[in-house]
Amino acid sequence: MELIDIGKIWASHNLRGTVKIMTTLEDIYFLIGEKVIVKKYKGNEIVLTVKFIKQTAPNKWIVDFEHITDRDAADSLRNGIIRITKDLIPEKKSEKITNYLGMKAINIETDAALGTVTDFFTTPTYNILVVEDNIHEILIPNISKFLKKIDVEKNSIYVELLDGMIELKKKKRGNVK
Secondary structure, eight states, X not given: OOEEEEEEEEEEOSTTOOEEEEESOSOOGGGTTOEEEEEOTTSOEEEEEEEEEEXXXXXXXXXXXXXXXXXXXXXXXXXXXXXXXXXXXXXXXXTTOOOOTTOEEEETTTOOEEEEEEEEEEOSXXXXXXXXXXXXXXXXXXXXXXXXEEETTTTEEEEOOOTTOEEEXXXXXXXXX
């Protein structure tokens, strides 16, 4: 059973247990009544059934799950990654859907490896892919100007960068004496 990551829970929405999610998919209504896996921030996974979905903005949705009925339960899912089995995706959509998380980012001009897509977040205009290696972090808008080619067989995305897009990771500050 092949699982793909399709989105991330980023907040609770109300007192009834509704959550806000971001996704790279254009449409997730096909998930109503289906079981999904939520990989929680601390690493454990929970299987939930989708009860209700409503789109609030491009790539942003509110979702109700069965058995998540209050804000505390919804808050426990914050930063959880939503995973589904690949066979849930309707056939007509399956060619369009690519799971960027875990893919290698390659500079299309130099063919140099830049890191791995570790996360994404949305802005009012588009998704931003977070690419990291041991010392660098790159925020790449998910638009054709930067995302040039997707090679699913090689698990790679080919990107074009502008000067200044590669930054050193911020070191966590320890106690300074």
